[in-house]
Amino acid sequence: MDQRAGAEHYAEIAAAYDGHWVYGAEYVPWMSARIAEALDLSATDRIADIGGGTGLFAREVARIVRPERPILCVDPSEAMLRQIPAPDRSGSPLSESLTPVLASAEDIADARTVLPYPELDAVWLKESVHHVTDPGATLRGLAQRLAPQGRLLVVMLPATIQYPLFRAALDRFEELQPDPADIEAHLERAGLRTRLFHVEHELRIDRAKYLAMVRGRYMSLLSTFDDREIEEGIEEIRATHPEPVLVFPDRFAFVLGVREGGTR
Numbered sequence: 001m002d003q004r005a006g007a008e009h010y011a012e013i014a015a016a017y018d019g020h021w022v023y024g025a026e027y028v029p030w031m032s033a034r035i036a037e038a039l040d041l042s043a044t045d046r047i048a049d050i051g052g053g054t055g056l057f058a059r060e061v062a063r064i065v066r067p068e069r070p071i072l073c074v075d076p077s078e079a080m081l082r083q084i085p086a087p088d089r090s091g092s093p094l095s096e097s098l099t100p101v102l103a104s105a106e107d108i109a110d111a112r113t114v115l116p117y118p119e120l121d122a123v124w125l126k127e128s129v130h131h132v133t134d135p136g137a138t139l140r141g142l143a144q145r146l147a148p149q150g151r152l153l154v155v156m157l158p159a160t161i162q163y164p165l166f167r168a169a170l171d172r173f174e175e176l177q178p179d180p181a182d183i184e185a186h187l188e189r190a191g192l193r194t195r196l197f198h199v200e201h202e203l204r205i206d207r208a209k210y211l212a213m214v215r216g217r218y219m220s221l222l223s224t225f226d227d228r229e230i231e232e233g234i235e236e237i238r239a240t241h242p243e244p245v246l247v248f249p250d251r252f253a254f255v256l257g258v259r260e261g262g263t264r
C-alpha cells in the first residue's frame with residue numbers, strides 16, 4: 001500500500017481502532033507484556049513506540065514498566081494519535097506516561113524530527129514496518145538513534161498467516177508482507193546483534209464480530225479491496241467458516257536487535 005493510501009486508511013479507521021481489539025480482553029496485556037519482556041524494559045529507559053497509532057499497546061507497556069519518562073508514541077497519522085487520551089487532572093502518573101509525536105519512522109531515522117530524548121534505550125515498531133518505504137535505510141537510521149546497549153524490536157506478522165480471511169486476502173497478504181528474515185538481515189547490517197523468534201496467542205472471536213471487523217477493514221491489507229470484493233469475501237468466509245466462534249492462532253515474529261557497547 002502506498003503511503004497516501006495508508007494515511008487515508010488510518011484516518012478512516014482511527015476512531016474504531018481500539019474497539020477492534022475488544023474481542024480479546026487479554027490480548028493487549030499479553031502482547032504488551034511480550035514487548036516489555038523482549039526489550040527487557042526498565043523504568044529508567046527512554047522508550048519510543050514507532051508507528052504506535054492510538055497508543056493502545058504503549059499505554060499497557062507503561063502500566064507494566066511505570067517509566068520515569070513518558071513513552072514517545074510516534075505516528076504520522078494525526079487521526080490515530082488523537083485517540084490517545086489527554087493527560088487527566090487526576091495526578092495519576094499513568095495519564096502522563098505517553099507523549100504523542102506526529103512523525104513517521106523515516107522522520108525519526110533521518111533526524112528530521114527531533115525527539116525529546118537525545119538517545120533511545122528501547123524502541124519498538126509493532127505492525128508498522130510494512131508501511132516503511134525503504135526498511136533497510138529506515139531501520140539503519142533508527143538503530144543510530146539507540147544508546148549503547150539500546151534495543152530495537154520489530155513486531156510483525158509472519159510471511160504467512162492462518163486468519164479466517166477469504167482466499168484473495170490471504171494471497172495478497174503473502175504478496176505484500178515483508179519477510180521477518182529480511183528485517184533481521186537489515187538489523188544485522190545496521191550493526192545490531194539480532195535474534196528472531198515467534199510468540200503465539202490463540203484468538204477466539206464470534207464470527208459475526210469478525211465479519212464486522214473485515215467489513216470495517218481492520219487490517220490495512222483489506223483496504224486494497226473495494227466494497228463489492230469485501231462483501232464477496234465475507235460470503236466466502238461465511239461458507240468456509242460456519243462455526244459461530246472462530247478460533248485461530250495469532251502468531252507474531254519478534255525481530256530484536258541490540259546495539260553493542262557500554263554496559264547496562
Ligand SMILES: C[S@@+](CC[C@H](N)C(=O)[O-])C[C@H]1O[C@@H](n2cnc3c(N)ncnc32)[C@H](O)[C@@H]1O
Nearest residue numbers: 010051052053077080104105126127128131132
Ligand atoms: C496496524 S497500525 C499499528 C498501530 C500500533 N502499532 C498497534 O499495534 O496498535 C499501523 C500504524 O503505522 C502507522 N504508519 C503508517 N506509515 C508509517 C510510517 N512511515 N512510519 C511509522 N508509522 C507509520 C499508521 O499510521 C498506523 O498507526
